[in-house]
Amino acid sequence: AQKVTQAQTEISVVEKEDVTLDCVYETRDTTYYLFWYKQPPSGELVFLIRRNSFDEQNEISGRYSWNFQKSTSSFNFTITASQVVDSAVYFCALRVSYNTDKLIFGTGTRLQVFP
Amino acid sequence: DAGITQSPRYKITETGRQVTLMCHQTWSHSYMFWYRQDLGHGLRLIYYSAAADITDKGEVPDGYVVSRSKTENFPLTLESATRSQTSVYFCASSDTGGDSQPQHFGDGTRLSIL
Numbered sequence: 515a516q517k518v519t520q521a522q523t524e525i526s527v528v529e530k531e532d533v534t535l536d537c538v539y540e541t542r543d544t545t546y547y548l549f550w551y552k553q554p555p556s557g558e559l560v561f562l563i564r565r566n567s568f569d570e571q572n573e574i575s576g577r578y579s580w581n582f583q584k585s586t587s588s589f590n591f592t593i594t595a596s597q598v599v600d601s602a603v604y605f606c607a608l609r610v611s612y613n614t615d616k617l618i619f620g621t622g623t624r625l626q627v628f629p
Numbered sequence: 630d631a632g633i634t635q636s637p638r639y640k641i642t643e644t645g646r647q648v649t650l651m652c653h654q655t656w657s658h659s660y661m662f663w664y665r666q667d668l669g670h671g672l673r674l675i676y677y678s679a680a681a682d683i684t685d686k687g688e689v690p691d692g693y694v695v696s697r698s699k700t701e702n703f704p705l706t707l708e709s710a711t712r713s714q715t716s717v718y719f720c721a722s723s724d725t726g727g728d729s730q731p732q733h734f735g736d737g738t739r740l741s742i743l
Contacts, residue, residue: 617672621670621671
């Protein structure tokens, strides 16, 4: 079975703190893709990153970084020096089948950054 | 560059009525998807389509009907709305091209069924 678990329902931090959002996935496929999406209070879903199962390099994009570890089936997302604009719900997702492109989402983590 | 648009943005209807949510994309993406978002469940796939005239069920298809006569449109119909279908509905599209392109989402339709 394929599954994505985001155990942190809600996280609150004060501006400039670093925060890590956890994502644990389950799949038997050897080829798969992991995604992170951001949903700000306005409600739209914004694509942040895609990572395939053969690329375990960590990625950094400005204040955002992602740590992919196949050994622990995790794809964690860290925001450095958080800002109020980072307040949103963040979803981790798994793509399990090459032919159908279906995504399986975690339940999301609501991040609140206070000034 | 319109991208992917959903209409209406908000809809209130009554139990038992039929309601159709529209989704239109301008990228000519082959894949299109409908999700519903509910608290505690994240996004769950209702139906998806790999191309025009090809549709398949997702995780929660009961009570919904889809069609895809044209590549750019993927309407979702609730044939007889129930209160449990009150939700936020998102349409998405993607063009896999062998490199698992990300799905791009519309802004959502907030549907309330009284």
